[in-house]
Amino acid sequence: MIRFATPEEFSAALANLPTPDSDAITAARARQESLTKPAQSLGRLEEIALFMAGWQGREKPRAERIFAAVFAGNHGVAAQGVSAFPREVTAQMVANFRNGGAAINALSRACGAELEIVDLALDQPTADITQAPAMDEAECLEAINAGAATVPRDADLFFVGEMGIANTTPAAALSACCFGGDAMDWVGRGSGIDDAALARKIKAVNSALAKHASYCDSPFETLRRLGGREIAAMAGAILASRMQHIPMLLDGFICCAAIAPLAAAAPAITHHCLAAHCSAEGAHSRLLEHLGLDPLLHLEMRLGEGSGAAVAVQIVRSALAAHNEMATFTEASVASAL
Template sequence: MNKMPTINTLDDVRQILTELPGPDLEAAGAAKMREPQLTKPAGSLGRLEQLAAWTATWQGRYPPRMKNPTAHVFAGNHGVVAQGVSAFPQDVTKQMVANFERGGAAINQMCKALGVNLCVEQMDLDNPTQDFTENPAMTDTECAAAIAFGMNVVDETSDVACLGEMGIGNTTASAAICLALFGGSSLQWCGPGTGLDKPGIGRKAEVIGIGVKLYKGHMHDGLDVMRCLGGREMAAITGAIIGARLKKVPVMLDGFVSTTAAAVLPSLNKRALDHCKVGHVSQEPGHKILLEKLGKVALQDQNMRLGECTGAVLAVALLKAAVACHNDMATFAEASVSTKSAEN
């Protein structure tokens, strides 16, 4: 069992990020050798072929496996909700967590249908982060503790860790983080979240502009940005991404909030997200911009914006198909099928 490093401060996290393990080149090579031997025209399964190789590479084993996928839904509350940036009250976070635990939410049905283990992680829901228009959202210690929690939650026996969230106000925090990391205008990063109208989106943009301006001189890297503007559930997702890398577990990110939690890492290690895929394109408008900034192409677009890890879990179906085809298809030799003619 891989023991996680001790985390007390964000500097501890920074140190870990300088020493992340790289890809398993032996597993990648084995996948590359097998793929052309399978009974299909070269490249005919498109991105599924790449997914199978990516899975083996970051699981650090060959053949790849997809029998034990896990979904983690991190839930947290945000003090900035006091600024009127959400269509729903903060109590909804706890109410939805209870719904997850009863098995009544969309994520429960998707996990059941696709054979994904579901873990719901509550991040001190009775104590929201600070309102970032007045104070940094978290102290260094609080942010580091949330990251450490996420690092330890990922189980090394998981074949993939799907990372999602629940938290009223977290699209506001996400938009603020993206503005701080990548610039642009407040409004371009803002969307309806849980259902804001046009004036509500305008108010949301105003609030994130205030927050980013307030801490501009105090945010030197992505972890500073997370501390000043993020949420505990978002910091925990950041930690889960790091922990998964250390435990050789590939990561499937969900939508805007999860991808934003990932986006704070490349400023400290440009290869930090190589073991991560994005399950879907959220209809939250900032997500498409963010994917372009990160150089990530989502696996699907189903016009979804629910969160809850639903887009990431839905992508597990693609991973299962990719791994099954790679592992279990017959080779040309096994099936006595002629290979491509040399004359062609």
């Protein structure tokens, strides 16, 4: 199990990222060129197959063992009135997850993913980021390691999700801190807030940036000051999956905000990631552009929980089915192009 004992170990792992297996990509590309179809006629499905081959180190990659983790945390900034729901809903939704009744449960069953639910000190919200750092060093490390611990070494594909009332507020702050702009560029309506709550949210993000941005001199410190426990856990899971060569599907705005501090320092962190979808949260498309990721789906989803990633698993499965199961020109006795 991967564990980071110190912030320095976290930074060192980020500075020494594994790369995909170029020989496996070459072999997979050669197979693609021999299949009974015009070259590149399956578009991005072919790209996905090569991506999976590189990270799995196989000419014929697979999507049999799919794992997901949903992290839940509470946020002190919720006291600023930035969400449409009270903080108690986080724990209520965790109970729903555990009882199998949420969207992510249904969608995980549909895509064949094994789902783990991790609640992170729900009775101890992070500090209000307009007033203080969200977490101290030990709390942030604990959250990062909780995320890293969920990544199974034998996973073919992994995705993460989150639950945390008010967490689009730290997500907006993280995005602005990492990629520039102010609250107006990154704040959206999240869970469906009205104009008054939107104004409070914009004020909260600008206050958090004014208080912390000048001290955010490393990915760890950015997560510690402006993030949340579930956000730090997703960052830890994403980095741990890279260290184990496990391809990742990224979910929506909050999941992508979790990787933002890592990507700002080490853009290559996204190379083992596919963006599952572009959510209806306005700033998500802008964030994906900064991450250099082209989403697989545009379905106007904005639920979180890893729901968009669960849907996109089906696209990956289709890509690998075509890549692995089609006959070659030779096998099918079909004449290839001259």
